[in-house]
Amino acid sequence: MVHGELWTLKELFVYPNEYIYWSVQIVMYPFMTGLVAGAFVLSSLYHVFGIKQLKDMARFALVFSFALLFAAPMPLLFHLMQPFRGMHVFMTPHFTSAIAAFGIVFSGYGAIVASELWFLYRKRFVEVSLPLKEKKDKTLLEWIKFVIFCTLTLGAYDISEESLKRDEKAIKILAGVGIPVACFLHGYAGFIFGSVKANALWMTPLMPVIFIMSAIVSGIALCLLTYIVTMEIRKFVAVRKRSRAAYRFQTREEIGGVEINVIRMTAKYLLFFLIFAISLELLDLIFRGYTAVKSWDVLRTIIYEKDFTNIFILQYTIGNLIPFILLLLPNLSIKRAVVGVALVLFGVFMMRWNVVIGGQAFSLSFAGYMHYHMPIIPHDWETFKEGLGGAVSIFVMPFVLFWIMDKIFPVFGSDKEKRATH
Numbered sequence: 001m002v003h004g005e006l007w008t009l010k011e012l013f014v015y016p017n018e019y020i021y022w023s024v025q026i027v028m029y030p031f032m033t034g035l036v037a038g039a040f041v042l043s044s045l046y047h048v049f050g051i052k053q054l055k056d057m058a059r060f061a062l063v064f065s066f067a068l069l070f071a072a073p074m075p076l077l078f079h080l081m082q083p084f085r086g087m088h089v090f091m092t093p094h095f096t097s098a099i100a101a102f103g104i105v106f107s108g109y110g111a112i113v114a115s116e117l118w119f120l121y122r123k124r125f126v127e128v129s130l131p132l133k134e135k136k137d138k139t140l141l142e143w144i145k146f147v148i149f150c151t152l153t154l155g156a157y158d159i160s161e162e163s164l165k166r167d168e169k170a171i172k173i174l175a176g177v178g179i180p181v182a183c184f185l186h187g188y189a190g191f192i193f194g195s196v197k198a199n200a201l202w203m204t205p206l207m208p209v210i211f212i213m214s215a216i217v218s219g220i221a222l223c224l225l226t227y228i229v230t231m232e233i234r235k236f237v238a239v240r241k242r243s244r245a246a247y248r249f250q251t252r253e254e255i256g257g258v259e260i261n262v263i264r265m266t267a268k269y270l271l272f273f274l275i276f277a278i279s280l281e282l283l284d285l286i287f288r289g290y291t292a293v294k295s296w297d298v299l300r301t302i303i304y305e306k307d308f309t310n311i312f313i314l315q316y317t318i319g320n321l322i323p324f325i326l327l328l329l330p331n332l333s334i335k336r337a338v339v340g341v342a343l344v345l346f347g348v349f350m351m352r353w354n355v356v357i358g359g360q361a362f363s364l365s366f367a368g369y370m371h372y373h374m375p376i377i378p379h380d381w382e383t384f385k386e387g388l389g390g391a392v393s394i395f396v397m398p399f400v401l402f403w404i405m406d407k408i409f410p411v412f413g414s415d416k417e418k419r420a421t422h
Contacts, residue, residue, distance in 0.1 A: 003081070006383060007373050014368035020360050022079075023386040024374050027356045028394050029075040030189040030211060031218070031349055035398075036072050037186040038219010039065035040113065040178055045269065047116075047175035053265040059120065060230075060411045061223045066113050067401040073106065074394050078385045098192045105188060109181045116174040118152070119167045121409050123159045125152045148408070186215040193355060200295030201302070201359040206284045213277040218348035220270045221341040224263065226399070228338055231259040234412070263337050267327050274327075274344065278320050281351070298366045306369060307358050315354060319347015 004019030039061045045051045046058035077083045093103030132138065132146040190211030193202040288299065303311060326340035357372050375387030384390055 007375055007386070009371040009373060010368065011371065012363075012368035013365050014363040014370060015365060018363055018370065020357065020370055020372040022356055022360060023372070024388075024391045025075040025079040025386060025394070027349070027352050028391050029072075029079075030186070030215075030356070031352045032068065032075060032394065032398075033072045033186045033189055034211065034215030034218045034348065034352075035222050036065055036068045036109075036219065037182040037212070038216045038221075039068060039223050040182040040219070041216050042220045042223055042266070042269070044175040044179050047171055048179065051265075053261065054269075056412075057223065057227060057262050057266055060227055061219075062113070062117060062120065063405055063409045063411050064223055064226065064398070064402055065219070066117060066409075067405055068398045069106075069110055069113060070401055071394060071398040073102075074397065078390050078394065098188050098195070101188060105181065105185050109178065109185050112174055112178040112181060116171055116178065117409060118154070119170045119174070122153070122156060122167055123164060124410075125149050126157050126159050129153055130157070152408070183212050183215075187212045193359070199359050200293070200299055201362075202355070204284055204288075206280060206287075207355075210277070210280045210284060213273060213280055214348050214351055216273045217270065217277045218345060220266065220273065221344040221348070224266050224270065225338065225341045225345065226402075227266075228259070228263060228334060228341075230412075232334075235259075260334065263334065264332050267332055267337060267340070270341070270344070271324070271327050274320070274324060278316075278324070295366065298362045302358060302361050302369075306361060307354060310350060310354050310358070315347055315350040319343055319350050323347065 002017075002019060004021045004023070007023060008019040010018075042054070043058040043060075043062035043065060046054045073086065077086045080086055089100065089103040090107060091103075093100060093107070095101045095104070129146060129149040129152075132142055133150065135142065138146060187208040190208035193199075193211075194204055194207030196202045285303070288296065323340040323343040326336050326343075329336070360370060360372070362369055374391075375383035378384035378387055378389055
């Protein structure tokens with residue numbers, strides 16, 4: 001059976017070898033890489049531009065960006081008929097194609113984020129490893145912890161004030177260098193689509209810019225949503241245990257006070273980037289209608305008829321307009337912020353869906369259409385990885401990694417712990 005035949009329905013005149021080859025995993029790929037770039041940009045707002053109100057969110061976003069980084073290439077590995085071929089991108093990187101360049105950009109970006117995390121948490125590594133080093137009778141767990149944190153110090157045990165200032169300087173430099181690299185990491189995904197001359201919907205020079213701007217929006221939105229959920233869990237635990245020591249020296253009221261201030265400040269920057277993202281998408285749509293090239297007839301049918309609900313109802317109205325209003329209204333509450341950022345994430349996902357799936361919805365004959373039906377209930381491995389199960393697995397993966405990384409790179413802590421890592 002031909003790849004894509006299981007979920008493709010054809011209408012009117014479609015060539016026999018045409019199918020929806022790029023399924024939901026190729027939708028997830030630019031969506032996940034966008035989250036990586038957006039989370040890093042959010043962390044850089046503090047480290048590079050010195051926005052002190054985002055100090056706590058910056059550390060949270062940086063660790064989350066590192067967790068997302070491991071999940072970013074997974075959709076491609078799921079989609080490949082031979083997943084082990086995916087390693088060739090990292091082992092033989094070159095610039096002769098956009099996909100091949102991914103190996104260089106991804107490796108470079110990963111090195112930048114890992115280095116920034118090391119400088120940010122180096123003092124913690126030293127403070128954890130030194131007492132364990134002096135302790136004689138260690139338990140098995142203490143031995144494991146000792147080996148991990150001693151390895152992470154890389155032999156740099158100097159935590160004098162002068163050394164920590166050099167660490168802060170290195171963090172700022174790495175964050176500054178990382179911003180264009182993070183944007184390029186996701187911009188090249190837009191370049192892949194925008195450079196496909198055989199597809200009228202994708203071929204536009206605005207595609208990389210649109211992808212970058214929507215990536216920043218989605219990354220900030222996901223970090224904000226995860227931050228809110230995490231803080232609410234912390235408040236719930238603080239109430240249940242009714243002890244200041246039970247939650248790293250913070251009461252429910254202290255947690256809530258920190259939370260709402262960070263949320264409102266982060267929401268302002270989310271709105272700022274959301275305006276640019278919406279403006280670029282509408283500009284591209286207007287430009288296509290104004291130029292009205294030969295392919296515009298079939299594109300108009302796709303945009304204003306076949307995919308009208310996906311584009312104008314789900315993406316622009318529910319995913320853009322409604323959250324924009326919710327976040328713009330004064331006195332932003334936590335509940336309103338949760339609804340707003342969740343709808344923003346939905347809107348960005350629908351944008352990726354409309355680009356990837358919508359770009360394959362019309363035949364190259366310009367006289368037929370194809371409809372994609374995502375497999376919901378899998379009956380074999382192919383329908384699982386290219387269906388709802390595979391997409392959900394990819395989306396859950398960074399949250400699991402984030403929970404594990406928090407054991408080594410704690411994103412929350414007492415005032416003493418925060419001073420140790422800033």
